[in-house]
Amino acid sequence: MTSATPTGDPDYDVVVVGSGAGGLSTAIAAAHHGASVLVLEKADVCGGATAWSGGWMWAPRNMFARADGVDEPRGLPRTYLEHRLGDNFDAPKVDALLDGAPEMVEFFETKTALQFVPGAGIADIHGDTPAPVPGTAPSGLGR
Numbered sequence: 001m002t003s004a005t006p007t008g009d010p011d012y013d014v015v016v017v018g019s020g021a022g023g024l025s026t027a028i029a030a031a032h033h034g035a036s037v038l039v040l041e042k043a044d045v046c047g048g049a050t051a052w053s054g055g056w057m058w059a060p061r062n063m064f065a066r067a068d069g070v071d072e073p074r075g076l077p078r079t080y081l082e083h084r085l086g087d088n089f090d091a092p093k094v095d096a097l098l099d100g101a102p103e104m105v106e107f108f109e110t111k112t113a114l115q116f117v118p119g120a121g122i123a124d125i126h127g128d129t130p131a132p133v134p135g136t137a138p139s140g141l142g143r
């Protein structure tokens, strides 16, 4: 990665530290809404652990899942997370995920160059948890 020292106007609306999925998602969303953004990365490559990841993400109630017939009421993934997380269940964070995940997927799919591969066909590796999604949507992959 090219090392760059910001030039010109040193003032930014948003300064993001780290260029993983969390940081770059923040940067893209902020820029989309008109903010000037600076991303700082300490490594000599961009992408963090995200660059190594398998790239699958669990985003309950997203537009692709619904299109594939997985139209869960909000309470189902919440129940699932209550059982999976146990004492680590943090209601405000979980509710933020359940509210924001569908909006996030739709934002990146419709407003940016990032395009997703639907994943409703993927089996749940914790399928014995209450309120799992079986992952049987026929058109889930390879669309």
Ligand SMILES: Cc1cc2nc3c(=O)[nH]c(=O)nc-3n(C[C@H](O)[C@H](O)[C@H](O)COP(=O)(O)OP(=O)(O)OC[C@H]3O[C@@H](n4cnc5c(N)ncnc54)[C@H](O)[C@@H]3O)c2cc1C
Residues within 6 Å of the ligand: 017, 018, 019, 020, 021, 022, 023, 040, 041, 042, 043, 046, 047, 048, 049, 050, 051, 052, 053, 054, 055, 056, 057, 058
């Ligand atoms: C092999 C592998 C496969 C995976 N597959 C999946 C998957 O399929 N699905 C899934 O959901 N998750 C997967 N994960 C986990 C997932 O990749 C991570 O949870 C996710 O990428 C973390 O993103 P992040 O933005 O929080 O952090 P990171 O991607 O780690 O980004 C943090 C960035 O911040 C930088 N940074 C840290 N401190 C500073 C500082 N002081 N100044 C400047 N920069 C700094 C780091 O160098 C790094 O670039 C996988 C992980 C691995 C390793």
